[in-house]
Amino acid sequence: xxxxxxxxFDDQTSSQLITGPNMSGKSTYMRQLALTVIMAQIxxxxxxxxxxxxxxxxxxxxxxxxxxxxxxxxxxxxxMMEANHAIKRATNKSLILFDELGRGTATYD
Numbered sequence: 247x248x249x250x251x252x253x254x255f256d257d258q259t260s261s262q263l264i265t266g267p268n269m270s271g272k273s274t275y276m277r278q279l280a281l282t283v284i285m286a287q288i289x290x291x292x293x294x295x296x297x298x299x300x301x302x303x304x305x306x307x308x309x310x311x312x313x314x315x316x317x318x319x320x321x322x323x324x325x326m327m328e329a330n331h332a333i334k335r336a337t338n339k340s341l342i343l344f345d346e347l348g349r350g351t352a353t354y355d
Contacts, residue, residue, distance in 0.1 A: 251278065280343055303339045304335065305340070306331075308329060308344045
């Protein structure tokens with residue numbers, strides 16, 4: 247069994263915010279979106295009734311949380327550095343997917 251999802255990318259929308267309660271599938275939805283975009287851009291089959299996506303010049307994702315103990319960076323610091331990387335390099339034709347940005351907050355960062 248599957249649950250169909252819809253999303254619209256158009257010239258009028260530059261950002262979309264996905265909200266919902268914990269365990270409602272937001273992260274899964276974002277992963278699905280990322281995979282659908284990648285598969286469509288390489289010309290692979292996408293299991294959908296219809297796909298009409300722009301061509302993105304870059305895809306940036308921040309899904310999941312991890313620290314970098316070797317360099318002494320907290321999860322929050324890694325999140326901020328990765329977000330900074332995406333924002334600095336993205337164009338108006340890029341796709342950026344951030345999942346729960348700032349979840350690794352620490353008062354000392």
